[in-house]
Amino acid sequence: MSPAGESGASIPDDREIAASVDLRPIEEVVEPYGLSGDDLEPYGEHKAKLTTDAVERLRGSRSDDADLVVVTGMTPTPMGEGKTVVSVGLGQAFDRTGRTAMVAIREPSLGPVFGIKGGAAGGGYSQVLPMEDINLHFTGDIHALTAAHNLIAAMLDNHLASGNDLDVDVNAVEWTRAIDMNDRALRETVVGLGGAGGVPREDGFVLTAASELMAVLSLADDLADLRERVGRIVVASDVDGDPVTVDDLEATGAVAVLLRDALRPNVVQTIEGTPALVHGGPFANIAHGTNSLIADEVALGAADWVVTEAGFGSDLGAEKFMNVVCRFADFEPSATVLVASVRALKYHGKEMWPADMDALEAPDVSAVRAGFENLDRHVRNLRQFGVPVVVAVNRFPQDTDEEVRAVLDHCDDIGVRAAETTVHAEGGAGGVDLVENVAEAVETDERDFRFLYDVTDPLAEKVETIATEIYGADGVNFTDGAREDIERLEELGMDEMPVVMSKTFHSLSDDPSLKGAPEGWTLDVRELYPSAGAGFVVALTGDVLTLPGLPERPAAADMDVDADGNVSGLF
The missing domain is CATH 3.30.1510.10 (Domain 2, N(10)-formyltetrahydrofolate synthetase)
Incomplete structure (x- = not known):
């Protein structure tokens, strides 16, 4: 189905939109943010890496008034609910309302691009460009x-x-x-x-x-x-x-030589000319799932508002952003945006178990309401970190006014700010209401950022805290092997690190078939190992693939390039 706005009118596909944009030279895009051509190592006219001097200067010039907004989501459907689209659109909306903003997101991996997920640079009128370059080899x-x-x-x-x-x-x-x-x-x-x-x-x-x-x-x-x-x-x-x-x-030494240039953030632009730092791309299940710490710190030194994205739902990406990234970084979030969608709420409605993906297209307000328990759990999760929460109802073409209104009314009932967003169809203009809600939350809501646990807590206790306070488990079952792992980590002095939970993103639980907000279950942990270089311990709760396979018909089967070099099927 073609994307559409509130009216239901179709809009061009991502490639047509991208092709219609007259991109500005990248030095012109970043000039209002205190950067010149001397601060860039260009990779063509529209993308560049920041120089080391520029990185250090911007990190040292951060204003106390700069605000970081973390975009996360409810538990998604297999198709995703548009966190990157909302992140890019939100950055554009900040600019439209006279606020200087930068977007910071992860770099796409070729595996998903040629597999089933596709690229990771937004879509519609909320893309980062040049899309083909970003999704392919980018800056290497x-x-x-x-x-x-x-x-x-x-x-x-x-x-x-x-x-x-x-x-x-x-x-x-x-x-x-x-x-x-x-x-x-x-x-x-x-x-x-x-x-x-x-x-x-x-x-x-x-x-x-x-x-x-x-x-x-x-x-x-x-x-x-x-x-x-x-x-x-x-x-x-x-x-x-x-x-x-x-x-x-x-x-x-040799590894550091190979990674010397890769450490510097990449800068591109959105469709509306907002600077975007696209840098780093760790998994959100076996790692922390956000763009680079350096990119966030650079953006905070250049703009008043920085929009960054945490992978998967708040139980994975946002929890790790708060408990892992913020421990290593010199910042904390000013607000979180929780992306929800009508189809995801239907997907998690009890009447929909097991969910029929085709049925998500049909209007069904009762199914939307049945999925509120998943949304509510994510709101509760984020509030535990002492940061204001704003729900972004990312509107899809098939959503009815009644369905969207039901979500907004529910958010009002539970006392959380919410706004309908149409940034895919309308770009920054479709995110202005969301921006005003975020800005008001930052200016008026109480904020007292806190970690969920202390790194000096016993390792098993940190795992149990995440399982019970974030996932809603009754407790944790450590296998004999996992208990041996804990003992070994303690002997090696590697237990006083934050924990990264490796868990399915299809459910708040460790069972991907359980939708909504499961209760009366126990989290199974089968292995723990150190990511000593990264600085955290990974706890495996299920079979998480570190090398996905291609689907029966991969996206690569529909890609081609013509004699003039025009690529098709990549978007």
């Missing part, structure tokens, strides 16, 4: 991360083949290879075959976005911090069970 950051990840793997296997002075246990190697493509055939492999191939052992691949290096890049404060974080990454255990790190392999 993800290629640099892939090379750096595989350099560590190569040096590890070279060490094994060269005498293994570190006594690495070949059955306890944790560091696999990386590829920026969905390829299920590479999840489990064997390397070292062929006689001269080195030491045979089981191996595998992860998507580059799932590499710990991506999390390291996105949390590093500067190049020195990046180098330190890379060095402490645990790649294996030795025969005594002690960790073997990148420093032990003497690979730290």
Whole structure:
């Protein structure tokens, strides 16, 4: 179905819209924000990397009045509810109302682009451009991360083949290879075959976005911090069970060389000319799921309002933004925007279990109301962090006035600000009401930001706090293996770090089939391991794929390029 505004009138597709935009030179876009051409390393006319000097200058010039708005969402349908679209549209709406703004979002991965999800740069009249460049090779950051990840793997296997002075246990190697493509055939492999191939052992691949290096890049404060974080990454255990790190392999310096330029944020523009920093792209289930810390800090030094996005629902992306990112950063959010949609509410309505995706198109106010319990849980989750919450009702073409009104009335009943948004169809103009609600919340609502737990709390207690206070579980069941992991982490002194929960994004629970706000259940934790370089502990609650596969008919099957270089099917 073609996107539409309130009237239901169709609008052109994303590619047609992007092609109709007369992009400005990137130096003109950033000039009102205190940046000149000397502050940019251009990659063509419309995208650039910021220089190191510009990054440091802007981070040091942040105004106390600069406000950070985190965009998150309710539990989404498999199609997504438009967090990136709302993020981009909100930034444009701030500009339309005379407020200087910047948008900060993650870089897309080629795997989802050619798989089923598609690109990750917004849509309709709330896109970041040039869309084709951003969704493909962009400035080479993800290629640099892939090379750096595989350099560590190569040096590890070279060490094994060269005498293994570190006594690495070949059955306890944790560091696999990386590829920026969905390829299920590479999840489990064997390397070292062929006689001269080195030491045979089981191996595998992860998507580059799932590499710990991506999390390291996105949390590093500067190049020195990046180098330190890379060095402490645990790649294996030795025969005594002690960790073997990148420093032990003497690979730290070379990895830092490969990532030197990737650490600098990329700047592009939205359809309406609002600057957008597109940088970093960690997963939101096995990592923290937000763009780089540096990008947020740079934006806060250049604009009065910064819009950043946290991946998946508030139970994953926003929880980690608050409890992980804000611990490492020199900022805290001024407000959160919770993206909701009529179709997601229907999806989580009890009458819809199991949800029939086709039925989400049909008007059904009762099904919308039945899904309010999921929305309410996310509102409650965000309020626990002491930050104002505003609900953005992202309107889709098939939504009726009655359905949208039901959501707005419910938000009024539970005392949370809410606004209908039509930024996909109308750009910044469709987000003005949302902007006014956000600005009023920041100016008048009480704000007392707080973490959900202290990093010095026992590791099991931190997991239990997230499970009960965010997911709504009655408790946590740690397998015997998970309890052994906790004991080992405590012995290694790696337990006093924030926790990243690896959990399905299809449900507030650890069971993707459970919709709404499940009650009377226990979270199962089967493994915990350190992401020592990133600075957090990962708790696995289910089978989360670090290398997705392609669908039966991947998006790549519908892509092509003509003799003049015009790409089709990418949007």
